[in-house]
Amino acid sequence: MYAVGDAGTVWHFDGKRWQQIPFPTNVPLYTVACGENGDVYITDIRGNLWKGGGSKWSLLWKMDQSLPFKDAAWFNGRLWCANDYGMYVLEGKKLVAAHAARIDPIPNEVALHSHRIDVSPDGKQMLVCGGDGAALHDGKKWTLLFSGMSLED
DSSP: OEEEOGGGOEEEEOSSOEEEEOOSOOSOEEEEEEOTTSOEEEEETTOOEEEEETTEEEEEEOOOOSSOOSEEEEETTEEEEEETTEEEEEETTEEEEGGGOSSSOOOHHHHTTOSEEEEOTTSSOEEEEETTEEEEEOSSOEEEEEESOOSOO
16 A cells, blocks of 8 residues: 655555555655556656655656646556546557547537546446536446536527
């Protein structure tokens, strides 16, 4: 388990004790998600994506956005990140807008609500939501739960 915070602070819990580990930047860190492959993904205040584990980290994708990611989650073999601008997914070594992803893009009516992420305890469903709607993804299809917005005007 990992925890992140201000000034590039990263802590790792090995099941018995917490230990602070070195990290290559001193900017505030905002999200952390562990992939099923053992890699750990961390985002910073600018939206940059770091990949690694233990004392080995590298900058995987550089962004310069004004809002940091608020959530990150590993779901269905992929890293997902979200903030008030929307949702991004890792494709290769690049974070792309989830509605523009090459693989399983989010439908537009779901993308409108994709500002926060949570994954079910069993890892089989991902909930995305925003101020006026929510949707579930089971790894195969998206189900819009409710929406206060319309794509038609």
